[in-house]
Amino acid sequence: MSTVHSPPEKVFVTAQNFSFENFTVENGEILPVVNIAFETYGKLNERRSNAILIQHAFSGDAHAAFFHEGEHRPGWWDNMIGPGKAFDTDRYFVICSNVIGGCAGSTGPSSLNPLTGKQYALEFPQITIKDMVTAQKRLIDHLGIEKLYCVAGGSMGGMQVLQWLVSFPEAVLSAIPIATTARHSPQQIAFNEVGRQAIMADPKWNSGNYYELEIPRSGLSVARMVGHITYMSEKSMAEKFGRRTKSEQDSTKFHADFEVEGYLRNRGDFFVRRFDANSYLYISKAMDLFDVSEGRHLSEKFYSLEAKLLVLAFKSDWLYPAYQSLEIVSACKISGVPVTYVEIEANYGHDSFLVETQRQSQLVRHFLSRVDETAY
Amino acid sequence: MSTVHSPPEKVFVTAQNFSFENFTVENGEILPVVNIAFETYGKLNERRSNAILIQHAFSGDAHAAFFHEGEHRPGWWDNMIGPGKAFDTDRYFVICSNVIGGCAGSTGPSSLNPLTGKQYALEFPQITIKDMVTAQKRLIDHLGIEKLYCVAGGSMGGMQVLQWLVSFPEAVLSAIPIATTARHSPQQIAFNEVGRQAIMADPKWNSGNYYELEIPRSGLSVARMVGHITYMSEKSMAEKFGRRTKSEQDSTKFHADFEVEGYLRNRGDFFVRRFDANSYLYISKAMDLFDVSEGRHLSEKFYSLEAKLLVLAFKSDWLYPAYQSLEIVSACKISGVPVTYVEIEANYGHDSFLVETQRQSQLVRHFLSRVDETAY
Numbered sequence: 200m201s202t203v204h205s206p207p208e209k210v211f212v213t214a215q216n217f218s219f220e221n222f223t224v225e226n227g228e229i230l231p232v233v234n235i236a237f238e239t240y241g242k243l244n245e246r247r248s249n250a251i252l253i254q255h256a257f258s259g260d261a262h263a264a265f266f267h268e269g270e271h272r273p274g275w276w277d278n279m280i281g282p283g284k285a286f287d288t289d290r291y292f293v294i295c296s297n298v299i300g301g302c303a304g305s306t307g308p309s310s311l312n313p314l315t316g317k318q319y320a321l322e323f324p325q326i327t328i329k330d331m332v333t334a335q336k337r338l339i340d341h342l343g344i345e346k347l348y349c350v351a352g353g354s355m356g357g358m359q360v361l362q363w364l365v366s367f368p369e370a371v372l373s374a375i376p377i378a379t380t381a382r383h384s385p386q387q388i389a390f391n392e393v394g395r396q397a398i399m400a401d402p403k404w405n406s407g408n409y410y411e412l413e414i415p416r417s418g419l420s421v422a423r424m425v426g427h428i429t430y431m432s433e434k435s436m437a438e439k440f441g442r443r444t445k446s447e448q449d450s451t452k453f454h455a456d457f458e459v460e461g462y463l464r465n466r467g468d469f470f471v472r473r474f475d476a477n478s479y480l481y482i483s484k485a486m487d488l489f490d491v492s493e494g495r496h497l498s499e500k501f502y503s504l505e506a507k508l509l510v511l512a513f514k515s516d517w518l519y520p521a522y523q524s525l526e527i528v529s530a531c532k533i534s535g536v537p538v539t540y541v542e543i544e545a546n547y548g549h550d551s552f553l554v555e556t557q558r559q560s561q562l563v564r565h566f567l568s569r570v571d572e573t574a575y
Numbered sequence: 576m577s578t579v580h581s582p583p584e585k586v587f588v589t590a591q592n593f594s595f596e597n598f599t600v601e602n603g604e605i606l607p608v609v610n611i612a613f614e615t616y617g618k619l620n621e622r623r624s625n626a627i628l629i630q631h632a633f634s635g636d637a638h639a640a641f642f643h644e645g646e647h648r649p650g651w652w653d654n655m656i657g658p659g660k661a662f663d664t665d666r667y668f669v670i671c672s673n674v675i676g677g678c679a680g681s682t683g684p685s686s687l688n689p690l691t692g693k694q695y696a697l698e699f700p701q702i703t704i705k706d707m708v709t710a711q712k713r714l715i716d717h718l719g720i721e722k723l724y725c726v727a728g729g730s731m732g733g734m735q736v737l738q739w740l741v742s743f744p745e746a747v748l749s750a751i752p753i754a755t756t757a758r759h760s761p762q763q764i765a766f767n768e769v770g771r772q773a774i775m776a777d778p779k780w781n782s783g784n785y786y787e788l789e790i791p792r793s794g795l796s797v798a799r800m801v802g803h804i805t806y807m808s809e810k811s812m813a814e815k816f817g818r819r820t821k822s823e824q825d826s827t828k829f830h831a832d833f834e835v836e837g838y839l840r841n842r843g844d845f846f847v848r849r850f851d852a853n854s855y856l857y858i859s860k861a862m863d864l865f866d867v868s869e870g871r872h873l874s875e876k877f878y879s880l881e882a883k884l885l886v887l888a889f890k891s892d893w894l895y896p897a898y899q900s901l902e903i904v905s906a907c908k909i910s911g912v913p914v915t916y917v918e919i920e921a922n923y924g925h926d927s928f929l930v931e932t933q934r935q936s937q938l939v940r941h942f943l944s945r946v947d948e949t950a951y
Contacts, residue, residue, distance in 0.1 A: 321828050325828065383818075384812070384813055385812040385817065385835040388836065389839055392800070392839055393797060396796070396797050399829065400793035400794060400797055401776065402778060417772075418776060420776070421773045424768070424772060428765045433762045433896070436762045436765065440761040442759075442760075442761065442764075452856075453771055453856050456860075456863070457863065459761040459765050459768070463769070467772075480829050484829060487832070517893070520809070
């Protein structure tokens with residue numbers, strides 16, 4: 200006898216926008232108008248005490264969960280956000296917004312500069328992770344939320360989580376930085392720099408002025424390929440591709456002989472259709488410049504923190520190795536901040552927080568349930 | 576009282592050339608003329624029993640030791656080769672040749688095709704590691720050497736060492752594969768593929784036909800930058816650069832803020848002055864195609880081997896991790912081949928075999944002294 204499961208009903212979501220004027224970024228330059236694209240899942244309770252802010256990674260966007268009308272793939276963390284899932288939308292009001300500097304609805308280098316009527320391109324100011332978070336705070340204020348039940352995110356999302364704790368400690372009840380770091384190591388900077396150089400080496404990049412011409416497809420694609428290698432583990436690549444050769448061989452020289460080569464080329468090609476090259480430059484630079492402790496010991500920044508933390512790292516993540524998460528944990532311990540740390544056994548490398556989420560789900564669910572049982 | 580050391584006298588060496596005709600490569604194509612650039616250090620003894628063949632890595636050349644007239648830097652393995660050094664030129668006759676497909680004297684894609692009078696460019700056949708070794712064997716025959724006392728090399732040099740053992744087992748008394756593998760993993764292929772894509776994305780590459788125009792400087796530079804990150808360890812980068820910023824700041828956007836960025840850009844710029852982009856494509860592809868066991872278990876290939884092996888790996892080498900060396904060791908054990916294995920504690924990552932050579936020197940010296948005490 201077989202059981203028939205009906206597929207879960209598709210829940211649809213639409214993007215929302217919040218705009219404000221005259222935003223002074225960290226370096227002193229002013230953005231006359233800032234738009235923030237965001238989505239919400241679940242319902243804000245009357246006390247406005249059940250809001251969770253989800254932070255996306257480098258190339259992510261506000262579409263974290265559910266479906267957009269007419270699309271077959273749900274949001275990028277749909278395996279973590281939804282009814283009964285880790286970020287349970289039956290309990291929590293989940294918010295995700297696109298970072299400023301991005302290219303998925305929020306103001307970035309590809310947005311029109313109201314002063315010129317043209318895309319900013321390199322006239323866009325160099326924004327920082329702190330600027331991203333400061334802009335988000337305006338959105339959270341606008342939504343009438345004084346205190347977030349939790350701020351959570353992986354990779355660059357985790358950097359924003361740390362920045363929230365330092366910039367707005369009174370507005371965060373708990374935080375989940377995942378597979379992240381308080382600052383980039385030279386190796387992490389180096390990989391980002393290669394991506395930037397690949398983009399800027401493409402003559403079509405044209406010093407950032409390509410919006411009315413052709414996009415720097417080749418350079419951006421190479422940049423993404425480098426990134427993609429660093430997101431996977433050696434093991435997951437070996438399991439996924441081995442040394443299998445492509446079935447359809449091309450007779451030209453230096454074609455993709457191996458499946459892994461074809462895969463990378465496809466990832467690169469796919470990426471250029473959805474991501475802006477200048478946003479790549481700005482956001483990767485923001486990550487490299489990020490140092491949440493501002494040259495001091497992180498524990499000094501955490502000293503008066505009242506939030507609880509869950510810090511997660513993945514054993515096979517060589518891009519954001521566990522020792523970087525342990526530095527965050529250590530700072531919490533030194534400053535008396537309650538922290539739980541788990542290094543999860545997972546094979547997918549840095550991408551584990553996106554794709555190998557079973558253990559992560561359990562840990563997040565249990566952590567959230569103990570933050571404040573009176574909040575929802 | 577201070578001791579005055581006089582600097583060791585500079586020993587000069589000049590490149591030599593050996594040519595032969597009609598070389599059929601593995602894929603069946605024929606090179607009408609092949610030149611091999613090589614250097615020798617020390618003296619071949621009367622019995623011709625003290626010859627050691629050194630194999631260079633990906634971007635190396637025949638200039639392994641001593642000085643070229645008018646140059647300030649010695650050969651790339653001068654810390655390992657010389658009087659009293661690991662490859663002791665008072666005892667051994669040391670040979671190093673540039674691989675075919677290369678661009679430092681041996682026939683490669685930048686050589687003139689005698690049939691057309693123009694550079695081969697992509698008309699050059701896709702050579703393999705086996706082809707490199709088969710061509711070298713002609714040089715060794717030409718020098719009147721029947722049996723090499725040792726074949727040694729790191730990285731791609733180690734691949735050639737393994738191929739010598741399999742192609743010409745009767746001609747090798749001992750072998751030292753260092754920081755190498757019997758075949759590339761998908762991650763290693765992926766990094767090479769990014770380098771190739773970076774080159775081919777540069778419009779100046781022009782399908783390989785740039786010899787009378789401008790070279791694809793930007794693409795080749797990006798390729799080298801990716802490579803360079805993989806040659807270092809995270810730790811050696813952290814020790815060398817930390818997050819130090821550059822003293823001379825540039826006011827343009829996306830300049831090198833951090834020392835590590837400036838360093839990588841310099842390495843890229845330096846590389847394009849000495850290396851041919853098409854050679855990059857051909858040689859990196861040869862490495863990716865290499866599988867010394869040809870799909871079988873490596874021990875089957877080693878079964879009738881009479882050579883002794885010293886296999887070396889480095890703890891901080893994440894590009895050619897120790898497990899790949901251990902596979903070679905395991906194949907030796909299974910097939911009864913005498914093998915010594917050491918995983919050396921060193922911080923410099925894959926580059927350790929070139930720069931952190933004290934332990935390696937001791938191990939090589941002791942190993943060589945026990946291979947055959949009657950040979951020299």
